[in-house]
Amino acid sequence: MPNHLIQAGILGVGSYLPERILTNKELEKMVDTTDEWIKSRSGVKERRIAEPEMSTSDLALRASRKALENAGIGPEELDLIILTTCSKDMIIPAGACLVQQELGATRAGAFDLEAGCTGFVYGLTIATQFIATGAMKHILVIGSENLSKVVNWEDRNTCVLFGDGAGAVVVGQVHAGEGVLATKLSAEGSGWQHLYIPAGGSKMPADPLTLEKKLHYVHMNGKEVFRYAVRVMEEESLNLVKAANLELSDIDLLIPHQANNRIIEHAAKRLGLSMDKVVVNLDRYGNTSSASIPIALAEAVETGRIKAGDNIVMVAFGAGLTSGGVVLKWGERQG
Numbered sequence: 001m002p003n004h005l006i007q008a009g010i011l012g013v014g015s016y017l018p019e020r021i022l023t024n025k026e027l028e029k030m031v032d033t034t035d036e037w038i039k040s041r042s043g044v045k046e047r048r049i050a051e052p053e054m055s056t057s058d059l060a061l062r063a064s065r066k067a068l069e070n071a072g073i074g075p076e077e078l079d080l081i082i083l084t085t086c087s088k089d090m091i092i093p094a095g096a097c098l099v100q101q102e103l104g105a106t107r108a109g110a111f112d113l114e115a116g117c118t119g120f121v122y123g124l125t126i127a128t129q130f131i132a133t134g135a136m137k138h139i140l141v142i143g144s145e146n147l148s149k150v151v152n153w154e155d156r157n158t159c160v161l162f163g164d165g166a167g168a169v170v171v172g173q174v175h176a177g178e179g180v181l182a183t184k185l186s187a188e189g190s191g192w193q194h195l196y197i198p199a200g201g202s203k204m205p206a207d208p209l210t211l212e213k214k215l216h217y218v219h220m221n222g223k224e225v226f227r228y229a230v231r232v233m234e235e236e237s238l239n240l241v242k243a244a245n246l247e248l249s250d251i252d253l254l255i256p257h258q259a260n261n262r263i264i265e266h267a268a269k270r271l272g273l274s275m276d277k278v279v280v281n282l283d284r285y286g287n288t289s290s291a292s293i294p295i296a297l298a299e300a301v302e303t304g305r306i307k308a309g310d311n312i313v314m315v316a317f318g319a320g321l322t323s324g325g326v327v328l329k330w331g332e333r334q335g
């Protein structure tokens with residue numbers, strides 16, 4: 001290990017969204033809801049739905065190939081693959097291992113990370129540590145979700161909000177002064193029952209009764225999650241900016257977890273940011289949980305919305321309850 005820390009940053013980005021679009025109007029025919037309610041309460045207009053035979057690791061693979069190409073590195077150069085998801089392919093093994101196999105990333109370790117919608121910033125934070133110490137050179141961090149397979153399509157409280165998709169980044173060494181400037185991981189486990197899938201694990205193994213009661217689907221206390229989100233999105237962002245030794249006026253772009261327009265607008269307001277400095281795509285994709293930030297980041301890079309020297313704040317909240325974020329200075333080599 002070197003006796004100084006190496007600067008970690010993002011070398012490449014990629015995303016994948018399934019082609020099938022499910023609009024609010026279509027949802028009106030499925031549950032007791034309206035396009036107007038969904039748009040005004042959440043901001044979602046449509047979302048993408050993965051094909052029945054497509055798993056979370058399949059989505060992850062597609063985003064990962066693009067991220068590797070964008071970074072200009074081959075799969076055999078990867079030291080580690082971290083797949084963040086709360087809609088795993090299977091309980092065991094980790095979907096990251098399926099991605100490793102399909103990519104041919106034969107040198108890489110691989111594991112899944114579950115931190116709800118905060119998963120991607122958790123994964124990016126972990127990757128940063130391995131790069132900083134010199135223990136690893138290239139790490140693939142993926143956020144991938146197949147939430148359409150774990151929501152109850154008869155529950156209007158949840159099914160209208162979520163969507164499927166994947167985003168991925170390659171993390172590696174960048175120039176001094178660029179890359180990851182600050183990270184923060186938090187959790188409030190006291191709120192775990194506000195957003196969870198009750199059955200299918202060791203706490204409540206799946207049986208005919210749990211199936212009948214639909215306990216293997218997402219259960220959410222939306223109001224409590226909303227309250228938590230409004231509080232922590234503001235707190236985490238302010239603390240992150242301070243930890244990065246920046247002023248609020250130094251922020252060029254906020255990439256928040258895409259869950260609800262009202263939560264995003266509140267955070268932007270508290271940071272004194274106009275909405276043109278905030279990346280929002282939940283109108284098109286809904287809440288893609290741990291995939292939402294890497295998808296939004298990849299789109300912002302691809303559309304030229306990010307330029308070298310930009311200070312970017314990524315901040316998220318989710319099941320756990322968890323929250324956290326990463327501050328990045330975008331560099332020449334990144335993306």
Ligand code: UT7
Binds near residue numbers: 038260
């Ligand atoms: O990534 C983390 C994932 N979770 C979240 O981000 C969720 C955070 N929470 C939220 O975004 C919001 O709480 C929701 C969008 C889920 C709900 O918005 P709300 O303003 O908190 O609505 P509410 O839950 O207080 O419901 C208001 C009314 C209720 O009817 P009553 O009791 O007032 O008669 C609900 O039954 O809206 C009703 N409602 C709906 N109506 C039409 C709930 N869902 C729907 C629906 N369509 N889909």
